[in-house]
Amino acid sequence: MSVNGAAGDADSSIVDLTGSWTKSAGTEGELAYPDVLEMTMLVPGAGRYLGRKGRPEQGFLLWDAGNWRLTADGKIEISTATDALESWPVTISGDEMQIQVADCVLTYRRTNGPDD
């Protein structure tokens, strides 16, 4: 994982992902992932999320509700709709977060943060 911007070049454990993250771009397959991730942080580098659909054509969400955790190897671990824990490379730069999921790249932009 690379972490830049608002959180500074810092250890992933202190990055606060709290806020509402809206998908701004995605490659093929992105529909299965939430258009909005509502994230809360309970301890440094870990917390919960709620996935939301943003468009009628979005069907079943693979990330529906659960936990997230930033891992030391530069990934974000997310509990999925089946409660499976899956880890994917993540890049966080300021208020933009890019996650490489299988063959799909998802870009989220924070639309409101912990202070909003």
Next chain:
Amino acid sequence: MARSSNREPTPRNRKTGVDRGGIPLVTGPIGAGAPVLPAASAEIPVAEPIDPQQPLGLTPFPDPEGTVPQLPIDPLNIRHWQLEHPEIAERYSFCSVSLPQGCYALTVRPNNELAEYRGTLRVDTEDGPLTASGDLYRYSRFFGELTTGELATTATIARTNFAGLAGIAGLAHQAHSRYRRSTIPIYPINRYHSYLKVTSVRLWSFVPRGSTCTAAITAEQYLYTQPPAGSFDGTFSPAPGFRTVTFSLHQTAAPKGLGGPRLEGTLYVGGVDSGTVEMHWVSKYFRKCTIEIDTLTGAVSPQAVPAHAGSRAAAAGLANEDFRSVFASAGWDARIEYDQTAVPVPAGVNANTCWSSADLHALMLNIRKATTNLDTEWRLHCLVVPAAMGCGRGVMYDTIQVPREGVASFCNDGYPTSQSANFGTAANQQQRNTPRAFMRSCSHEMIHGFNQIHQEQEGGGDNSIMTTTPSVADVLGGPATGEAGVFPDDIRLEVNDHVRHHLIHMPDIAVRPGGMTFGSGHGGGFVPERDRYHFPIDELMLTVEVLQQDVAIGEPVRIRYQLTNTGTDSIPVPGDISMEAAYTRITVIDPKGRSKEMPSYVIQPDTDGTPTLAPGESLSAETRVFWSTQGFAFTGPGTHVIDVKVLWTADGVPCIVRGQASVAVSAPISEADDQAANILLHPQVGQYVALGGGATHLTEAVSRLDSLTGTAAGDSNGRKGRVKALRGFEGLLPPSQIELDQPRRERVASTPKPRAATKAATPAGRRR
């Protein structure tokens, strides 16, 4: 009248780049190339609660001979009515058929088909309106193991001596039906044929004295197309199903010792006698399953816990809650098999770390009962392993090959404070030390195995099994916050109403292990009305206007409905609310409170997504309410209510807005009007109207409409007059009739054709 805007849809207010009032802006290469949805997004039908008025419906149906009078009778005042109409009461009587809650073994035998269909019908009356659904599996009427591929061979054999085979088959059916169905039947996955979404149930009859009392169950039948080999997701025919069937049933004596009510009768398709039906009550439960629990060396499995004071189990007098009581809260009869308790750790696996799905799957295949057969049993395997804190408490790991055969639970995982501050005494404890929470999380995985998803996506988190564990803790909160009680002591070991509804009424193939893949049917298709956000009238208002009054029987009723933003904020709404766009549903409620859904005969999906409706803006559409696959809307005199609902999802939230209008339907006042009603109330005329006119291939409809000008009471010189009911056909009449009636053609030409009556892309129904 609310203000309207004439703003047309533009690229800016279509899906991409639109400010959807909270729905995200999508400006990047989302969906570049063909969007690939998970297979699990396919829509599946699910029965919904039937209007509570319907079970009291008194219209005798089917009544092919037309011998029973259609009388306006208040079902709550039958005795009074009988006194007022002694001459009729002397010849007719009321009766009812018993249809207790539970599961019925069902057999449908269409006429002139070599196949018969066996399955179940589930009738649920608990906690509210009746909901019923069924599933059918295809069988040979002659050979029990017929598959689709064998049909031709069987047909060849049968043609040689159909009568003889039919006679033998009849005896076999009798034996099969009467003596083999005392339990909830299970049928092979590859025989799955169709789903029955029951839309009305009539238990009362008004019949000639001495006649058999009948009930009528009407259902939309959704045909299931089996997937190709190696795939697990077939497809259902789109709403409202590939046909509507009605079972006309009468009670018969159940064979001694086989318990519940037994009903037999006739299958009607489109009002035509099309076969026979048998139903036999087999269980108070709706479905049954078996769960095998195998426990790894060093692990412990969840065990029964004392029943919570407010639980269903306690209300039923049970001392404990356990897996069986959890499933019973969904109306399921679960057999729990605690099997192996010291399963060896597989080579190369560290049992005390997080397990991979592949390792869990491999172990499941190695240790589960060798006799496991998903065609004869709804069987789920549950593996309990130690794992470690932070592994997720459990997983429905089995999306590998055959879907949903197994789940796993982690006894050494637990309740880390990184996931909730409200775990209470369970905080940072392992599951093995928190029995009630352990029972909950393991049950959660098991019910995932039956294709149920997290409740945060279906109405919000609550204190029920299918909400994620940390959300349950947060719903309960602390001793002074949240709902009554605390985690883990007050965990509710039951499913909520929504999951219960799904577990009872989703199609077999979407629920049973080995059926459709996880997530199927959860793509946003079905959301119960009660779970939707109901817009108040100071935010969004739906007005319904009936464009003609004092309607004749047989006359299509034109309505205009308008969705108006009455609030101060923009609201994401469907881009098109015409009937064809499928966001709008119309129900007609007759003077006796009987409801009839009027789904569109033509579907033309909305392509505008959910643009926003600014304050003061309106969307409107017109349609003719006359006939649908459910029948005619107005078949008798009196005031009818036209109920219009628009349903959609905005920002992930299912929404609904509703409006109503009344229309008075008058009884025929002339012989011509009476004849016209008889001529017009024909299904082909109904289809003609539903297709927007111009359907000259419907020759019966054209002939009937043409004939009206000849039968209408004009004057004694034989000049054509105009029957009242024709008013509702303006713009639709066949060309032949328009030519014959020049003055009317001029009126037609000046009347815009409602979009809902045609598939042509006209702008009505779009933003105004």
